[in-house]
Amino acid sequence: MSLLHFGTRRFTGGIMAVAIGVGLLQAAVVLAAPPQSTPLAPAPNVISTPLPGVDITVPGAASTIHGDPTAGGTKFATICASCHGNRGTTGIGNPGSNDGTVPTLNPIDPGFLEDSNGDAAIFARELDVFLQHGSRPAGPSPLISMPGFGDQKLLPQSDIADIEAYVMQLNGTFWPDRCPGIMLELANPGPGSRVEPGGYRVQGRATDVRAQQGSGIDRVDFFLDDRDSGGRFIGTTNPRLMPGPSGPTSFQALVSLPKQIGVHDLFAYAHSAVTSQESVISIPIALGIDPGKVFTTPPASLSATCTP
Numbered sequence: 587m588s589l590l591h592f593g594t595r596r597f598t599g600g601i602m603a604v605a606i607g608v609g610l611l612q613a614a615v616v617l618a619a620p621p622q623s624t625p626l627a628p629a630p631n632v633i634s635t636p637l638p639g640v641d642i643t644v645p646g647a648a649s650t651i652h653g654d655p656t657a658g659g660t661k662f663a664t665i666c667a668s669c670h671g672n673r674g675t676t677g678i679g680n681p682g683s684n685d686g687t688v689p690t691l692n693p694i695d696p697g698f699l700e701d702s703n704g705d706a707a708i709f710a711r712e713l714d715v716f717l718q719h720g721s722r723p724a725g726p727s728p729l730i731s732m733p734g735f736g737d738q739k740l741l742p743q744s745d746i747a748d749i750e751a752y753v754m755q756l757n758g759t760f761w762p763d764r765c766p767g768i769m770l771e772l773a774n775p776g777p778g779s780r781v782e783p784g785g786y787r788v789q790g791r792a793t794d795v796r797a798q799q800g801s802g803i804d805r806v807d808f809f810l811d812d813r814d815s816g817g818r819f820i821g822t823t824n825p826r827l828m829p830g831p832s833g834p835t836s837f838q839a840l841v842s843l844p845k846q847i848g849v850h851d852l853f854a855y856a857h858s859a860v861t862s863q864e865s866v867i868s869i870p871i872a873l874g875i876d877p878g879k880v881f882t883t884p885p886a887s888l889s890a891t892c893t894p
């Protein structure tokens with residue numbers, strides 16, 4: 587489950603190869619290109635105004651910095667989530683644009699993934715043109731444009747690099763030296779299941795693939811909703827002291843679910859004793875309510891992992 591992103595991508599490639607091989611769908615198989623940034627238009631608000639003389643097709647310094655995705659997550663929550671949603675999952679409405687909403691970044695436009703194909707250097711350059719120069723969405727009179735964070739010096743290049751590393755992590759791509767190498771799965775609860783407020787036993791598996799012995803994980807913290815957006819701490823465990831029922835790479839923890847009835851995300855953060863890096867997984871849960879009434883499609887878990 588935690589290999590979701592890589593697995594899905596390989597599959598797509600495989601299916602396409604088969605489609606080409608059997609001579610079907612040839613006309614339909616067109617590899618999507620990543621979106622290109624479009625010059626901003628003069629606007630009353632300076633952050634949405636183009637900087638004269640800047641080549642908006644050229645990435646900036648941030649694209650060569652191997653940013654820290656964990657630090658980037660916190661910055662994303664305060665700077666980007668207002669338009670692109672919590673963890674980049676929901677774009678706000680954008681009247682006057684052809685899309686009608688600000689694009690989601692998680693999942694991101696498949697053009698970025700197909701073009702970069704797991705190569706962080708390519709992915710970072712493609713993201714960076716948007717973060718440096720901003721972009722005006724297509725459409726008659728888009729209310730909201732993407733601000734040019736670099737050109738307008740709204741953020742230092744190191745912050746831009748951290749945020750780009752985070753957006754890449756949300757989409758399963760890592761700088762090789764920033765790869766946490768942690769496999770993290772939750773077995774219980776399952777995505778979309780009903781859980782009641784009060785004590786609950788969470789179970790799963792976590793391993794740092796670099797560990798010489800044992801799981802290499804010394805702590806798993808649990809939050810109800812995203813820690814970086816005000817989520818609530820509900821429990822922690824040390825898998826070495828409290829292994830789960832499936833042996834030393836498994837864990838279990840008794841968490842305390844508050845009476846916040848409704849749809850939430852259960853977040854687990856696994857900390858590696860080997861590298862001090864962290865990996866995160868989140869699953870949607872129905873807290874004290876009927877999942878059939880709140881989930882129209884079966885939810886999946888959100889995770890990103892990488893093998894160094």
Ligand code: HEC
Binds near residue numbers: 667668670691716753
């Ligand atoms: C004021 C609202 C706003 C904020 C804040 C904002 N964006 Fe955007 N972003 C947009 C809009 C609107 C677009 C669409 C631009 C277009 O279609 O050309 C966009 C496009 C993008 C794209 C291109 C995605 C695609 O599919 O074309 C990326 C990447 C991106 N933003 C990242 C970020 C990051 C990272 C942050 C935080 C540093 C951020 N944005 C902050 C409004 C915003």
